[in-house]
Amino acid sequence: MKMNEAITLRKPITNQSIRIENLDVYIEDQHILKDISLTIPEKNITCIIGPSGCGKSTFLKTLNRMHDESPEVKINGKVFVDDENIYGPNVNVIDTRKKMGLLAQRPCPLPMSIFDNVAYGPRIHGIKKRKAVNQTVIQYLQYVGLWDEVRDRVRTSATRLSIGQQQRLCLARGLAIEPEYILGDEATSALDPLSTKKIEELFVKLKEKYTIILVTHTLRQARRIADHIIFMYLGKIIESGPTEEFFNNPKKQLTRDYLSGSFS
Amino acid sequence: MHSLRAAKDKTARYLMLGIAIFTILFLLVIGLSLFFKALPIMREKNLWVLLTSSDWKPFKGDFGFLPFILSTFYVSLIAIFIALPFSILTSIYLNSYASKNVRRFFEPVVDLLSGIPPIIYGVWGTLTIVPLIANKIAPRFVEFSTGYTVLAGGVVLAVMIIPLLISIMLEVFRSIPKEMTDASLSMGATKWQTVKKVILRKSISGIIAATVLALSRAFGETMAVLMVCGNIAQIPHSIFDACYPLPALIANNYGEMLSMPNYESALMFSAFLLFIIVVLFNGLSRFTLNQIERRYQF
């Protein structure tokens, strides 16, 4: 495997856009997300904050159609990804999911080797040639900074990695399917501070090429890395805006209360 | 590329659906097949006569199933009568009193007991229980008994259904929310009072369902009972008489099945009877147990 071959991240389509119009989500007749309309800024890190139970995770799942698995969830409204309503007719859910790389709260390595974990996505999406697969795997392991740590044991089980390494592995795995967007559902809440820092640095590096939407559990993280903040409460968007402005000059009283810690 | 993946996915889904539907229908298939095989004899003889007559003379064409039906019930009831107290006591002990180590020790024991093949129970019964009854127990009550009796069948069956009873009862006890038992204990009740007033009271329907399940298991057990029950087609008048439960009837006579007119149909009728009884008992008690599980898990 030649290291000095020109390895560049294959550039995703330059026009990335997510636009949501009047999104309503009901779970078993409970109105969870109420009339959400917004646009996600391209190639930025957008953090969604809000007290627990306000619908952040539900919102994230609507972006990659993970609610398809649960018949008790009803979705109304339109979600335009790259100008196509992913809830429209004739939309292939696999294509939609391929555009979204999801990083979940608890790292979930697949029951296979480190190599196979990263190779899984490319393989199912059609890359069969060994050389191409190898290249992809090494490339993305390098990108998340894991390659040097695991190069000697890349064929051993992924479950033996530390939790921080596992999360980076999951990130590499998600990147390997070459998405346009990266979704993070409290992706660092299970990690130690050092691993958290590494992942946050990766996100900042990634926003060059990808549009990143993170559900964050701490205001501090949002402050550190977000370009754009969306504040949700009880299923509604209360306020949103660029980070600096949001933290320094919140417009709504509810926002001010939340930021000051009156409730969480 | 895309369409191949989608095609594989769809094929898999349809295959699985087919298997699922087949599973549900299988029960019906078994029942109907047995029914149709039993039809000849049901047509020839009056159903009422079949079920209530005691004349079993296949050569003459007399098929009275009463001795077998009653034998099945007697043996099973004796088994439950013996097994129930042991099972309840042991389950309570394991659930509320035993230390973790004792519990961990007992679980394999119960597993092992339920794993021993029926024929071994039959062997044990013949070696141990039958002589015990013939020589030590029966002489106190009746003049003579070979030992191959309803009682022998009952004892062997009892040991066989105890593991089942214990495992279901433990599950039922476990499903009682800890808050309830904690509340009772924190009010100053002793463990025993808690057991009596909270656990047992709340578990009554579960215990009944477990009993019904075990009963249906006892109805169908063939090998072990066959070896110790005497296999005489009579209505037993005491537990020291020989008997002839339905499964033993089928097992012992399958060789004769094709030799006489209606004999095969008669045996299939026995199988059908067993099937109906077991499905009813199982269905009812499983339904009850599911309700209990649902009640305590929202």
Add this chain to the structure above:
Amino acid sequence: MKHLEEKIFKIIMICAAMLILGVLVYIIATVFYRGLPALTLDMITKLPGGGFYLGKEGGVLNAIVGSVYIIIGSLVISILISVPLVMYINFYLPAKSVFASLIRFSLDILFGIPSIVYGAFGFALMIFLGVRASLLGGILTVAMLIMPIMMRSFDEITRLLSRDLPDALLSLGATKYEMVKVILKQLMPGLVTAILLAIGRGIGDAATVLFTAGYTDNIPASLNQPAATLPLSIFFQLGSPVEEVQNRAYASAIILTVIILILSFSARYFSSKFSKHKI
């Protein structure tokens, strides 16, 4: 006073538990006591010679091999049907589906059907298909008996699997079929447990093979030939008037019990190994 009642019952309870334990030990001891002397190497390596059941030489190799053939055949059929079904109920149907409950309910009832009824049905099926009392007949019938056992055990273990893995796979853009293939890797120990449980039940049962597998002193060379099984071999040897043959029956019983004990312990070992993986 309330304490006295408790003390008395506590003693009674311990006695009950001890008695049950004692019975288990007693059963195994009885069988070993009578059977061990007769357990020779011949028993497991030789076929029954002519007159075996009357005291002449031989062993129960026919039954050992017959039982093994039958159980392997039934396992193949059973696994091919059980695994897809359990995957379907757990990952293709929604969590609270009525259809899934219906399937599970049917499985519960099928689980409770006595083996003699499966034997009778198997016999009727064989007549319908034109199959003679043979290895094939035994395989089909035992498969019907062990399928609900395998399905139930595998289902219970699969239900415990956390949703993280399926979700992760689906978000990578895998189809459900692709996802299931990966999950099965994770569920392997559970499947092994289910298989071992099913073998334990299937190999020791006489009523299923009574009418359907036939009996022979030889090893079946094809699916159409009759096959001997351990439970039946034990049964026939017990029926002999010769005491030596009866002792050999107990020896055969030891062989059967040992096989099942090994399976039982292996199943426990595997299922505990499985739960160690889950965090």
